[in-house]
Amino acid sequence: MADVKPPVGEMSLQAELAMLREQVARLEREKADLELMAEMTTEHSDEVAEEMEDRLRVMELLQQEQAREGWAMLRARRQGKMGYIFEEQRVQVLHAHPQPDAATYLVPMKVQQGQVVGMLGVRNDPAHPLLAEERALLDALAEQVAAALDRARLFEDTRRSAARDQIISEVSARMRASMDIDTVLQTTIREIGDALNFSRVEVRLGEVLSEGTSEQ
Amino acid sequence: MVMEIKDQDYSVVYDEASATITCDGLMRLRGTEEYAPIVALLDQVKDLAPATITLDVQNLRFLNSSGINVLFKFVIDVRELGKSELVVLGSSLVPWQGKSLKNLQRLMPQLRLKFI
Numbered sequence: 644m645a646d647v648k649p650p651v652g653e654m655s656l657q658a659e660l661a662m663l664r665e666q667v668a669r670l671e672r673e674k675a676d677l678e679l680m681a682e683m684t685t686e687h688s689d690e691v692a693e694e695m696e697d698r699l700r701v702m703e704l705l706q707q708e709q710a711r712e713g714w715a716m717l718r719a720r721r722q723g724k725m726g727y728i729f730e731e732q733r734v735q736v737l738h739a740h741p742q743p744d745a746a747t748y749l750v751p752m753k754v755q756q757g758q759v760v761g762m763l764g765v766r767n768d769p770a771h772p773l774l775a776e777e778r779a780l781l782d783a784l785a786e787q788v789a790a791a792l793d794r795a796r797l798f799e800d801t802r803r804s805a806a807r808d809q810i811i812s813e814v815s816a817r818m819r820a821s822m823d824i825d826t827v828l829q830t831t832i833r834e835i836g837d838a839l840n841f842s843r844v845e846v847r848l849g850e851v852l853s854e855g856t857s858e859q
Numbered sequence: 860m861v862m863e864i865k866d867q868d869y870s871v872v873y874d875e876a877s878a879t880i881t882c883d884g885l886m887r888l889r890g891t892e893e894y895a896p897i898v899a900l901l902d903q904v905k906d907l908a909p910a911t912i913t914l915d916v917q918n919l920r921f922l923n924s925s926g927i928n929v930l931f932k933f934v935i936d937v938r939e940l941g942k943s944e945l946v947v948l949g950s951s952l953v954p955w956q957g958k959s960l961k962n963l964q965r966l967m968p969q970l971r972l973k974f975i
Contacts, residue, residue, distance in 0.1 A: 676966065680931045683962040687927045687955065694954045 707756040710793075714760050717796055726761065748773055750781050752789035760792060810838045862900050869919075871897050878909035885921040894929050901933045908942035916960070917950040917975055927959055931966060938967040946971045 726737045741747070741764075748767035751759040763785045767773050773781075814834040821827050832844040863872040869884035880901070888894050904912060914930075916922075922930075937945050947963060949956040951974045964970050 676935050679965055680928060683931065683959065683965070684924050684928055686962065687922075687959045688924045690955050690958055691921070691923070 703756075707758065710754060710756045710758055713796055713800060714758065717799070745769065748778065748781065750785040752785045752792065754789050754793045760789060763788060814838055862903065864896050864900060871900055873900060873904050875907075875909075877913065878904075878911060879913040879915055880904055881915040881918075883918040886919065886926045887921060887923045888925065890925055894925055898929055898932070901929070902936070905933065905936050905940060905943070908940065911944045911946060912937065913946045913948060915948040916956065917948055917953075919956075920953055922955060922959075930963065934963050934966045934970065944969070944971070946973065949974050951975075 723738050724736055725740065728735050728737050728741070743749075746767055746769060747764045749762045749764040752761045752763055753759050763781065765773070765781060814831075817834055818827055818830050821830060828846050828848075831846045835841065836844045861872065861874055863870065865872075866884075869882070869886045872881045873879070874881070888897075891898075914933075916930075934945065937943055945967060947960055947970060949960045949972065951957070956974075960972055960974075964972060
C-alpha cells in the first residue's frame with residue numbers, strides 16, 4: 644500500500660483540484676459580496692427613511708404655518724368681529740376679548756395642526772362650580788367646534804381662490820377678444836378696476852420706472 | 860451610440876463618446892423585474908468595456924433599495940470583468956448619496972468617487 648504509483652490521471656486531478664479551489668475562492672468572494680450588499684442595502688434604506696421623515700416634518704411645519712397664516716388672514720378680514728356672546732337669552736357680537744375672570748371656564752379650541760384658534764367659555768359660578776362631566780362635555784365640544792371652524796375656513800379659502808381664478812379668466816378673455824391696442828389698454832384698466840374694486844388703475848406702454856423702483 | 864431609458868420620473872442615458880452613464884430623477888421601481896431594462900443597459904456598458912466608465916448620479920435624487928442593489932451588482936460585475944476603471948460622480952446635496960456611494964468602494968476599492 645505504501646508504494647502506490649501515481650495514477651495515470653494525476654495531472655488532470657491536480658488541475659481539477661486547482662479548478663475547484665478557484666471555484667471555492669469565487670464562491671467565497673460572492674458570499675462576502677452578498678453579505679456586504681445586504682448590510683449596505685439596510686444602511687441605504689435607513690438613510691432614505693430618515694430623509695423621508697425629515698421631509699414629512701418639513702411638510703407638517705409648512706402645513707402648520709399655512710394654517711396659522713390662514714387663520715391670521717381670516718381674523719384680519721373679519722375686522723375685529725371676534726365672536727359672539729350669549730347672555731340673558733340674547734346673542735351679541737364680541738368686538739374685544741372679554742376680561743379674564745375667575746368665574747368663566749375657558750376651553751381652548753384646537754385645530755388638527757395643534758393651533759389654538761379661539762376659546763369657548765361658559766360661566767362657572769364659584770358657588771355652583773361645573774361638574775367634572777360638564778367640563779369633559781365642554782372639552783369635547785370645543786374640539787368639534789374647532790374642527791368645524793377649520794372646515795369652514797378651508798371652504799372659504801377655496802371659494803375665494805375660485806372667485807379670483809374666475810376674475811382672471813374673465814378679464815383676460817375680454818382683453819384677448821380685442822385686436823386694437825387702445826381697446827386692450829382701456830379694457831384692462833376698466834376690467835381690473837371693476838372686478839377688484841381698485842380706486843385707481845393705470846396701464847402704459849414703455850419701460851418708464853416709477854420712483855423708488857431701481858433698475859436691475 | 861447613445862443608449863437610453865426614459866420615464867416620467869427618471870432617465871438612464873449612456874453616452875458612448877464619453878463612456879458616461881447618467882442617471883437622473885427619482886428611481887422607485889418595484890423589484891428586479893422593473894429594473895431589468897436598466898440592468899440590461901448597465902450590462903451592455905460593462906461588456907463594451909471602455910477603459911473608464913463614468914457613472915454620473917449627481918441628479919439622482921431618490922433611489923430605492925432595489926435600485927441601490929442594481930448599482931451594487933453593476934460595480935461587482937465591472938470589478939469581476941476587470942477591464943474598466945470606474946468613476947462615480949455624486950452630489951453632496953443629495954442626502955442618500957453620502958453613505959451609499961462611499962459604500963460602493965467597499966465592493967471595489969479602486970473605484971474613484973467624486974462629490975460635486
